Amino acid sequence: NAGVTQTPKFQVLKTGQSMTLQCAQDMNHEYMSWYRQDPGMGLRLIHYSVGAGITDQGEVPNGYNVSRSTTEDFPLRLLSAAPSQTSVYFCASSLQGGRTEAFFGQGTRLTVV
Amino acid sequence: EDQVTQSPEALRLQEGESSSLNCSYTVSGLRGLFWYRQDPGKGPEFLFTLYSAGEEKEKERLKATLTKKESFLHITAPKPEDSATYLCAVQNFGNEKLTFGTGTRLTIIP
Numbered sequence: 001n002a003g004v005t006q007t008p009k010f011q012v013l014k015t016g017q018s019m020t021l022q023c024a025q026d027m028n029h030e031y032m033s034w035y036r037q038d039p040g041m042g043l044r045l046i047h048y049s050v051g052a053g054i055t056d057q058g059e060v061p062n063g064y065n066v067s068r069s070t071t072e073d074f075p076l077r078l079l080s081a082a083p084s085q086t087s088v089y090f091c092a093s094s095l096q097g098g099r100t101e102a103f104f105g106q107g108t109r110l111t112v113v
Numbered sequence: 114e115d116q117v118t119q120s121p122e123a124l125r126l127q128e129g130e131s132s133s134l135n136c137s138y139t140v141s142g143l144r145g146l147f148w149y150r151q152d153p154g155k156g157p158e159f160l161f162t163l164y165s166a167g168e169e170k171e172k173e174r175l176k177a178t179l180t181k182k183e184s185f186l187h188i189t190a191p192k193p194e195d196s197a198t199y200l201c202a203v204q205n206f207g208n209e210k211l212t213f214g215t216g217t218r219l220t221i222i223p
Contacts (some may be wrong), residue, residue: 042213
């Protein structure tokens with residue numbers, strides 16, 4: 001049982017480049033979410049999904065897109081990377097949103113230069 | 114707007130020296146309060162969920178308690194392997210989102 005798998009673990013982008021952070025879970029969880037973690041800021045919600053075909057914005061959605069075509073996958077797209085998007089990104093999944101424990105991936109450390 | 118404040122930001126203890134971490138919260142209707150542990154370079158790992166004031170949960174050397182305004186994570190006779198950042202999060206009735214605090218970085222010195 002792999003849990004939540006994020007790829008890549010590390011990435012360096014140039015300003016203006018686009019890329020997709022991958023997230024997959026094998027627990028058949030309906031709820032998936034993306035957070036960014038910055039020093040002194042805590043984990044902040046970017047986007048979330050309550051099921052396949054349904055997504056919504058979190059606290060800091062600007063500059064990011066998501067889609068949820070399957071229960072298992074929830075990719076996060078950076079449209080035009082900016083230095084302010086340098087952060088550690090975590091994907092999480094849970095059975096019923098915040099009502100049940102969230103399982104987190106190992107994170108993607110992104111640097112935008 | 115939901116808010117979570119954790120204190121202290123960092124705590125250094127000798128092995129065996131018990132202490133408590135604090136999580137103060139403001140939420141219009143608390144559905145649940147969550148504690149997570151995060152090791153360097155890893156994602157947060159779930160520890161506890163508390164749902165109502167007066168509730169307590171224990172796991173090994175950790176005990177979490179909840180009041181109407183705050184939660185405590187008590188660490189009894191800690192060991193070096195308890196060193197980590199401990200995160201607190203709340204969920205409000207009516208939405209699916211978790212609001213996290215900035216964490217307490219705990220270091221246990223052998």
